[in-house]
């Protein structure tokens with residue numbers, strides 16, 4: 159099957175970042191690379207007992223209730239082994255499988271370099287993902303960050319630990335930047351759509367300029383738009 163042949167098609171038109179089949183101009187197609195990593199995942203963890211001493215990170219996605227666990231073995235500050243398990247969908251499996259290859263190839267990526275990887279870097283190696291599935295690819299990346307924090311904690315590099323703390327944007331409804339990030343990852347790409355999901359700014363309109371700035375920031379971060 160070639161990259162342009164669909165295994166799934168949606169009725170929606172393509173969005174920026176989608177992999178588009180030229181003949182159909184629709185945006186819901188998986189590349190051969192995505193399919194390969196989904197059907198033959200690399201570095202999937204079979205037995206947790208072998209990795210009880212590895213550095214471990216876990217995240218859950220509020221978008222779909224899925225969870226991702228990552229185990230790392232690190233030597234000389236390089237990632238020598240990256241194993242993972244998830245309840246996530248095909249896109250989460252394919253993108254985490256690719257991430258595991260990227261950080262362990264060529265003798266292992268230095269930890270700080272791995273932290274600089276962006277969702278678009280994984281996307282580029284996969285040949286793209288439907289834009290609506292980008293939030294799935296973020297699961298592996300967030301679990302990697304959580305496992306690296308475990309490494310920093312256990313190796314005494316406490317000053318390097320980065321914990322994502324939500325910042326309140328809408329003081330009336332107590333809506334944080336993470337709520338807006340999740341809305342953008344779920345496909346809300348305008349203020350109106352983010353408001354439909356979160357109601358942000360309806361109780362405190364003074365925060366709307368900041369919300370618009372955050373929407374631009376997260377669109378650029380995850381979709382390069």
Ligand code: FES
Nearest residue numbers: 222246247250294
């Ligand atoms: S991981 Fe939940 S929809 Fe992809």
